[in-house]
Amino acid sequence: xxxxxxxxxxxxxxxxxxxxxxxxxxxxxxxxxxxxxxxxxxxxxxxxxxxxxxxxxxxxxxxxxxxxxxxxxxxxxxxxxxxxxxxxxxxxxxxxxxxxxxxxxxxxxxxxxxxxxxxxxxxxxxxxxxxxxxxxxxxxxxxxxxxxxxxxxxxxxxxxxxxxxxxxxxxxxxxxxxxxxxxxxxxxxxxxxxxxxxxxxxxxxxxxxxxxxxxxxxxxxxxxxxxxxxxxxxxxxxxxxxxxxxxxxxxxxxxxxxxxxxxxxxxxxxxxxxxxxxxxxxxxxxxxxxxxxxxxxxxxxxxxxxxxxxxxxxxxxxxxxxxxxxxxxxxxxxxxxxxxxxxxxxxx
Numbered sequence: 001x002x003x004x005x006x007x008x009x010x011x012x013x014x015x016x017x018x019x020x021x022x023x024x025x026x027x028x029x030x031x032x033x034x035x036x037x038x039x040x041x042x043x044x045x046x047x048x049x050x051x052x053x054x055x056x057x058x059x060x061x062x063x064x065x066x067x068x069x070x071x072x073x074x075x076x077x078x079x080x081x082x083x084x085x086x087x088x089x090x091x092x093x094x095x096x097x098x099x100x101x102x103x104x105x106x107x108x109x110x111x112x113x114x115x116x117x118x119x120x121x122x123x124x125x126x127x128x129x130x131x132x133x134x135x136x137x138x139x140x141x142x143x144x145x146x147x148x149x150x151x152x153x154x155x156x157x158x159x160x161x162x163x164x165x166x167x168x169x170x171x172x173x174x175x176x177x178x179x180x181x182x183x184x185x186x187x188x189x190x191x192x193x194x195x196x197x198x199x200x201x202x203x204x205x206x207x208x209x210x211x212x213x214x215x216x217x218x219x220x221x222x223x224x225x226x227x228x229x230x231x232x233x234x235x236x237x238x239x240x241x242x243x244x245x246x247x248x249x250x251x252x253x254x255x256x257x258x259x260x261x262x263x264x265x266x267x268x269x270x271x272x273x274x275x276x277x278x279x280x281x282x283x284x285x286x287x288x289x290x291x292x293x294x295x296x297x298x299x300x301x302x303x304x305x306x307x308x309x310x311x312x313x314x315x316x317x318x319x320x321x322x323x324x325x326x327x328x329x330x331x332x333x334x335x336x337x338x339x340x341x342x343x344x345x346x347x348x
Contacts, residue, residue: 027285028046028047028304029046029285029286030044030045030046030051030282030285030286030287030302031044031045031046031268031269031282031285032044032045032072032073032074032268032269032282033269033271033280033281033282033287034074034075034076034083034271034280035055035076035271035272035273035278035279035280036055036076036080036273037076037077037078037079037080037273037274037275038080038273038274038275038277039055039273039275039277039278040054040055041053041054041055041076042054042055042271042280042287042289042300043063043074043076043083044060044074044280044287045071045072045073045074046060046304047304047308048065048066048069048070048071048308049062049063049064049065049066049071049308050062050063050064050065050071050072050074050083050085051063051304051306053287053300053302055278055280055289056300057287057300057301057302058301058302058303059302059303059305060302060303060304060305060306061305061306062304062305062306062307062308063083063099064083064085064099064106065308066087066089069087069088069089070087070088071085071086071087071089071097072085072086072087073085073086073117073118073269075118075120075121075271076121076274077121077125077148078121078122078123078124078125078274079124079125080101081100081101081102081125082098082099082100082101082125082148083098083099083101084096084097084098084099084109084118084121084128084148085097085099085118086116086117086118094115094116094117095108095109095110095111095116096108096109096110096116096118096128096130096146097109098148109128109146109148109150110130110146110153115132115133115141116130116131116132116134117130117131117132117141117165117166118130119131119143119165119166119167119168120167120168120169121148122145122169122173123169123170123171123172123173123274124173125148126147126148126149127145127146127147127148127169128145128146128147128148129143129144129145129156129167129168129169129176130143130144130145130146130153130167131143131144131164131165131166131167132144132153134153135155135158140160140162140163140164141163141164141165142155142156142157142158142159142164143155143156143157143158143164143165143167143176143178143204144156145167145169156176156204156206157176157178157204157210157212159180162180162181163180163181163199164178164179164180165178165179166178166179166223166224166225168225168226168227168234169206169227170227170231171227171229171230171231172231173206174205174206174207175203175204175205175206175231175251176203176204176206177201177202177203177204177215177225177227177234178201178202178204178225179199179200179201179202179222179223179224179225180199180200180202180212180214181198181199181200181218188223188268191266193220193221193239197221198218198219198220198221198222199218199221199222199223200214200215200216200217200218200222201214201215201216201222201225201234201236201249202214202215203215203251215234215249215251215253216236216238216247216249216256217240219240220238220239220240221237221238221239221240221244222236222237222238223236223237223238224236224237224269224270226270226271226272226279227272228272228276228292229274229275229276230276231251232250232251232252233248233249233250233251234248234249234251235247235248235259235270235272235279235292236249236270237267237268237270237281238258240258241258242263243262243263243264243265244262244265244266244267244268245258245259245260245261245262245267246258246259246260246267246270246279246281246290246297247259248292259290259292259295260290260295260297262283265283265284266282266283266284267281267282267283268281268282268283269281269282272292276292277291277292278290278291278292279291279292283299284299286299286300286302287299287300287302288300318338318339321338321339322336322337322338323336323337323338324336324337327347328347331347332346332347332348333345333346333347334346334347
């Protein structure tokens, strides 16, 4: 919705909107981090745009901005040459775009046909994996991939009446980790346990055999699987301990274990660098990092250096079209509706 600053005349006086005062300083929410392949940079979302900051925090710089829409879900390609992200610029809410770092060229990769969610890159940076409800029933998602050079998304796993999402191809390309069952990808924002959000991490053999192996129990949330560089371990977010934490499970079938030990709060949108040196996630409306080797997690101190230009304010003179006029208890002010917003003026 565009911001309107409406000036109208009533009894010869100019009325001022209720929100005409100076805006209060508020903490900027930062979300959906993505770690560069070498762990040196983190891309994240703030104020509807995409920013980058050093892996140790500090001053963040604006990378992608669109004053006509919101950009989200940045993902570095493993070769570090491109950034994939989602944008609602085209009006459909979930188009996938690619930014080439060397040339600065931005191009659209997919057009939405049903809801799309950008999931991961293949390790050779040739394919992009996504979850989409375009061909399933009841809004259930299936897993697809599309060439980074362009083309038609092709199904990788499409089980009728079953939700599959958050795909992550293994480093050698032989397996695809995905979350099967539950509606955790629909309701990733839900805080607290609900059986409808419970799912499991599955391994799909990527050879058209459709052979799947369950890697984690299905009695808790299981979201955002991420491969260690050697392909022997998967990291993911789970609330099995009662709170949301980063967990680790060997692909060979040994027991899983929590890496972080939070007792409350959220752990959202984790991302692991291609070299495995740094894992970042969203927590407390900010960006945190985790050293996978030591298990040490800490919040980053980030300052935004830049601004996204929003829709410009408009001024209009109105002499009619007011409604729902209310007089203040002391009779000195009037409140009324104009253009769907509430304004106030002196009753004199």
